[in-house]
Amino acid sequence: SSELTQDPAVSVALGQTVTITCQGDSLRRFYASWYQQKPGQVPVLIIYGQNNRPSGIPDRFSDSSSGNTASLTITGAQAEDEADYYCNSRDSSGNLVVFGGGTKLTVL
Amino acid sequence: EVHLVESGGGLVQPGRSLRLSCAASGFTFDDFGMHWVRQAPGKGLEWVAGVNWNSDSIGYADSVKGRFTISRDNAKNSLYLQMNNLRAEDTALYYCAKAMEWEFDSWGQGTQVTVSS
Numbered sequence: 326s327s328e329l330t331q332d333p334a335v336s337v338a339l340g341q342t343v344t345i346t347c348q349g350d351s352l353r354r355f356y357a358s359w360y361q362q363k364p365g366q367v368p369v370l371i372i373y374g375q376n377n378r379p380s381g382i383p384d385r386f387s388d389s390s391s392g393n394t395a396s397l398t399i400t401g402a403q404a405e406d407e408a409d410y411y412c413n414s415r416d417s418s419g420n421l422v423v424f425g426g427g428t429k430l431t432v433l
Numbered sequence: 434e435v436h437l438v439e440s441g442g443g444l445v446q447p448g449r450s451l452r453l454s455c456a457a458s459g460f461t462f463d464d465f466g467m468h469w470v471r472q473a474p475g476k477g478l479e480w481v482a483g484v485n486w487n488s489d490s491i492g493y494a495d496s497v498k499g500r501f502t503i504s505r506d507n508a509k510n511s512l513y514l515q516m517n518n519l520r521a522e523d524t525a526l527y528y529c530a531k532a533m534e535w536e537f538d539s540w541g542q543g544t545q546v547t548v549s550s
Contacts, residue, residue: 355535358535358536358537360478360537362478367528367540367541367542367543368470368478368528368537368540369540370536370537370538373533373536373538374536379538409477411477411478413478413480413535413536413537414535415535420492421480421483421492421493421494422468422480422483422492422535423480424470424477424478424479424480425477426477427477427478
């Protein structure tokens, strides 16, 4: 079982805003990172640290955190954003890595 | 450009061993921690193991602890995963990933491991 919990599936209308959440006790101490994985492709880091985006990641992706919950927000979702999204962080001990179970995003 | 190429996967019987390799290029290998992450068919990502830049800090997921060993050779820009006593539940695509700190900014294409009799 994962120490980070994500909703299995979320949907959003094209052009609207959607938030994907990640919950876990370790998130009270450590930042979450977020990855996008499209079918048959390798995961891509889209957010890390305190709302940092690697080069090439559109600014419609952002994140925030409160308590034990990290949230990935896509403002103005595009058809190409349809993918699986995973959060990861350290575990409660701070020594290991954990992933959330993933959220399948459907853009309607 | 960062390039990570995994190799060594294949079909293996339960209880047998396999050694995965990851050849790295395009960055200063011994400046970064490296990790193995796996993904079972149709499932999510699962962190397997990680090693810091000089191998003095190593961690394993509970699911593989005592059976898998991660190592690196900085002189060869290579990462390894020795997998012993393999089980059916170890069947997955195994990715090599470069870490910035605790986030993975580059991934290989993966090598498939199938454990079946």
